Amino acid sequence: MDSETASSLPIGPEAPGRASVLIPLALFTAYDYALPDGFTPPPGAFVSVPLGRRSVTGVVWGDGDLRIDATKLKQIEAALPVPALPDISRRFIEWVAAYNMAPIGSVLRMAMSVPDALEPERETKAWTIGDRTAGKLTEARARVIAALEDGAPLTTGDLADSAGCTPGVVAEMARRGMLRAVALPARRPFGVPDPDRKGPALSEAQQRAVDALVALEPGVTLLNGVTGSGKTEVYFEAIAACLRQGRQALVLLPEIALSAQWLGRFAERFGAPPAQWHSELTGLERRVTWRAVLDGEAKVIVGARSALFLPYRDLGLIIVDEEHESAFKQEDGVIYQARDMAVVRGHLAKIPVILASATPSLETVVNVDQGRYRALHLPDRHGGAELPPVTLIDLRRDKPERQQWLSPSLIRAVHEAIASEGQALLFLNRRGYAPLTLCRDCGHRMQCPSCTAWLVEHRYSARLQCHHCGYQTQMPPACPACGHSGTFAACGPGVERLAEEAALLFPQARRLIITSDTVGGPKKTTELIKMVTERAVDLIIGTQIIAKGHHFPHLTLVGVVDADLGLSGGDLRAAERTYQLLHQVAGRAGRAEKPGRVLLQTYDPDRPVMQALKDHDQTRFLRLEEEDRRVAGMPPFGRLAALIVSGRDEAAVESQVRIMAAAIPRGDIAAGVSVLGPAPAPLAMLRGRHRRRFLIKCRRETAPQPFLRAWLRGLKWPGDLKLQIDIDPYSFL
DNA sequence: AGCACGCCGACT
DNA sequence: GTCGGCGTGCTC
Numbered sequence: 001m002d003s004e005t006a007s008s009l010p011i012g013p014e015a016p017g018r019a020s021v022l023i024p025l026a027l028f029t030a031y032d033y034a035l036p037d038g039f040t041p042p043p044g045a046f047v048s049v050p051l052g053r054r055s056v057t058g059v060v061w062g063d064g065d066l067r068i069d070a071t072k073l074k075q076i077e078a079a080l081p082v083p084a085l086p087d088i089s090r091r092f093i094e095w096v097a098a099y100n101m102a103p104i105g106s107v108l109r110m111a112m113s114v115p116d117a118l119e120p121e122r123e124t125k126a127w128t129i130g131d132r133t134a135g136k137l138t139e140a141r142a143r144v145i146a147a148l149e150d151g152a153p154l155t156t157g158d159l160a161d162s163a164g165c166t167p168g169v170v171a172e173m174a175r176r177g178m179l180r181a182v183a184l185p186a187r188r189p190f191g192v193p194d195p196d197r198k199g200p201a202l203s204e205a206q207q208r209a210v211d212a213l214v215a216l217e218p219g220v221t222l223l224n225g226v227t228g229s230g231k232t233e234v235y236f237e238a239i240a241a242c243l244r245q246g247r248q249a250l251v252l253l254p255e256i257a258l259s260a261q262w263l264g265r266f267a268e269r270f271g272a273p274p275a276q277w278h279s280e281l282t283g284l285e286r287r288v289t290w291r292a293v294l295d296g297e298a299k300v301i302v303g304a305r306s307a308l309f310l311p312y313r314d315l316g317l318i319i320v321d322e323e324h325e326s327a328f329k330q331e332d333g334v335i336y337q338a339r340d341m342a343v344v345r346g347h348l349a350k351i352p353v354i355l356a357s358a359t360p361s362l363e364t365v366v367n368v369d370q371g372r373y374r375a376l377h378l379p380d381r382h383g384g385a386e387l388p389p390v391t392l393i394d395l396r397r398d399k400p401e402r403q404q405w406l407s408p409s410l411i412r413a414v415h416e417a418i419a420s421e422g423q424a425l426l427f428l429n430r431r432g433y434a435p436l437t438l439c440r441d442c443g444h445r446m447q448c449p450s451c452t453a454w455l456v457e458h459r460y461s462a463r464l465q466c467h468h469c470g471y472q473t474q475m476p477p478a479c480p481a482c483g484h485s486g487t488f489a490a491c492g493p494g495v496e497r498l499a500e501e502a503a504l505l506f507p508q509a510r511r512l513i514i515t516s517d518t519v520g521g522p523k524k525t526t527e528l529i530k531m532v533t534e535r536a537v538d539l540i541i542g543t544q545i546i547a548k549g550h551h552f553p554h555l556t557l558v559g560v561v562d563a564d565l566g567l568s569g570g571d572l573r574a575a576e577r578t579y580q581l582l583h584q585v586a587g588r589a590g591r592a593e594k595p596g597r598v599l600l601q602t603y604d605p606d607r608p609v610m611q612a613l614k615d616h617d618q619t620r621f622l623r624l625e626e627e628d629r630r631v632a633g634m635p636p637f638g639r640l641a642a643l644i645v646s647g648r649d650e651a652a653v654e655s656q657v658r659i660m661a662a663a664i665p666r667g668d669i670a671a672g673v674s675v676l677g678p679a680p681a682p683l684a685m686l687r688g689r690h691r692r693r694f695l696i697k698c699r700r701e702t703a704p705q706p707f708l709r710a711w712l713r714g715l716k717w718p719g720d721l722k723l724q725i726d727i728d729p730y731s732f733l
Numbered sequence: 734a735g736c737a738c739g740c741c742g743a744c745t
Numbered sequence: 746g747t748c749g750g751c752g753t754g755c756t757c
Contacts (some may be wrong), residue, residue: 021757025734031757052736052756064757072757109734720752 018064021049024112027105032064034073044084048077059085088349089311101725102334111309126153130180140165153182189285191272193300195240199269209234209376214241216352222368223356225378227587231356235319236269247316251302254327277303305330305338316351318342323355324580329730359580363636388589388596390614392605404501405493410559410599418509418538422556425540427585431515432456433497434490444481450688459496469687499541514542547584556596558589563600575609641696641704642729644681646689647721656721657692665710672702
């Protein structure tokens with residue numbers, strides 16, 4: 001990521017009496033407003049401005065632009081009583097907008113993220129003891145006074161509860177002046193982490209890594225260690241060092257909802273929970289947290305992607321945990337790679353960024369090789385347990401029964417594991433019963449009406465479901481094409497079908513199926529995980545949800561039902577992702593004293609991914625991947641951008657991409673750039689919109705943005721045609 | 734994102 | 746005749 005690729009927002013010549021104000025809407029420029037007499041808000045000031053016939057909150061961005069007619073200008077209404085958006089935040093917003101070619105107003109929107117964040121904080125009214133003699137001291141009133149005697153003010157409800165009286169008693173005492181009202185600041189949903197609480201004892205390797213990290217030098221460091229090597233404990237010490245400097249620290253996690261165990265460990269080390277930032281916060285929590293980040297009061301913030309855009313007052317450290325996770329890639333709205341943007345944010349602030357992973361992405365590994373990032377390795381497994389041996393099962397020889405998916409050797413291994421009082425896990429990364437349903441009589445395939453995708457049968461809910469747009473329908477009683485009934489055939493396995501097979505093969509085993517459909521909320525997840533850790537279960541059948549961060553100490557066998565799944569589709573990172581996912585699943589086995597083993601079923605055991613998993617040889621696998629990408633000029637040895645044109649009217653989309661193809665820039669600006677397409681996008685129809693895609697491929701030293709800007713300048717977008725620009729695309733779907 | 738304007742179908 | 750459906754376009 002190099003900062004030259006981004007240009008800053010054009011700000012016009014100095015114009016007295018006006019200022020440009022950025023508004024958190026999908027706008028590519030700031031708007032100019034007249035300044036009231038004698039009022040010069042500094043850049044970053046939050047102001048309310050009229051827009052159309054309403055009033056919105058924006059941020060003063062710079063000087064006005066004299067090209068805008070003065071008669072058009074409206075006046076800034078007021079400055080809000082909030083600290084200004086810090087300079088680094090503004091530069092970051094500009095950078096992100098320019099790099100990802102997104103409307104800068106949309107990026108500001110992510111940074112404001114709470115429509116009412118700037119409203120004055122609502123205070124809670126609480127009571128302390130007033131004039132005791134202002135009324136008769138009845139028994140109930142005496143209890144109220146007693147409840148307040150130890151000092152802390154209480155709200156009406158709490159006070160009535162602890163005094164054992166009705167709220168009416170409290171209200172009457174207040175009216176008489178026996179109680180005095182005090183404003184209670186809104187309760188902070190986070191505490192003050194203490195860096196000097198004693199942490200767990202560190203191994204020698206961990207201590208070496210800590211020593212390197214606590215120096216907190218600017219730049220990027222890869223913290224690489226296998227599952228259980230104690231990466232978290234190591235970066236906690238970097239957080240502690242940052243806190244001792246009085247600065248804020250940000251931890252980005254791929255899926256905050258699943259990190260109850262992480263939060264527990266944090267609270268144990270620091271004596272208080274961190275401030276959290278994710279989509280499930282309530283309005284009040286968002287407001288309080290946002291303000292506390294801006295005020296510098298929230299010291300450690302843990303969150304998903306969007307936490308990167310919070311208005312940090314003094315950020316001193318960024319940690320991206322599980323940096324290889326594709327969940328860091330935001331795929332709708334403003335499209336960006338949060339891990340890469342975190343590196344940029346760190347660069348702008350001249351602070352350290354730590355990328356932690358057991359299976360780092362190829363991009364990161366290459367950055368280490370080329371000297372752009374530092375690397376720290378944590379070789380030892382924390383509890384001293386060995387990595388479980390991995391065996392490949394060749395499905396061409398070791399064939400499952402017809403319409404079944406477990407090979408004889410995997411079945412045997414499950415029996416053995418259960419018989420020796422261990423637990424077994426069968427992993428299949430496919431929700432539902434079967435990925436495809438067809439009619440045996442006419443061959444009709446059940447397809448989503450608004451996407452190019454099969455409908456997946458979910459037998460537990462008796463529905464057909466599209467996994468791309470959420471379309472659902474009852475399982476029809478007969479084939480919609482030929483009208484015959486009882487002719488549906490389920491093709492291929494999903495976890496539900498696997499569970500059916502397991503019930504047949506292991507009827508005596510206590511089985512548990514864990515998928516995002518069965519999990520629901522964090523509470524239910526904790527419950528299911530508890531069932532496993534307390535050995536109320538012998539056999540777990542699940543999708544990738546079980547691969548994430550949960551500790552299963554009694555697990556002795558992991559069986560991967562379809563290790564090849566995820567390798568098809570021609571995705572650039574398919575092999576890499578498969579390696580990462582299967583490595584993570586394999587890491588579930590044998591984490592306590594019990595040795596574990598891992599069996600991978602594959603039709604292609606000779607593939608480098610499979611061999612690498614078998615030999616635990618990540619390095620060799622990455623070298624092979626690296627070579628492939630280098631030869632193909634693919635990232636990180638080249639750059640990609642995708643343009644997706646979509647619309648409801650297929651002909652209009654087709655005609656637009658023809659116009660675009662004719663307008664592809666030539667000459668100097670196209671040096672080192674090639675354009676592939678237009679081609680139907682991998683999901684040629686999604687949510688009822690037809691999609692065509694161009695893929696732009698550049699040499700590493702050439703940025704695609706100037707080329708794209710030249711291309712798109714002057715193009716018209718009639719009707720409901722939409723253009724999506726995806727810089728550094730990840731999933732090609 | 735709102736909130737207008739605008740241009741077609743079913744109502745008091 | 747007009748009420749209202751939501752497609753389209755603008756907001757300094």
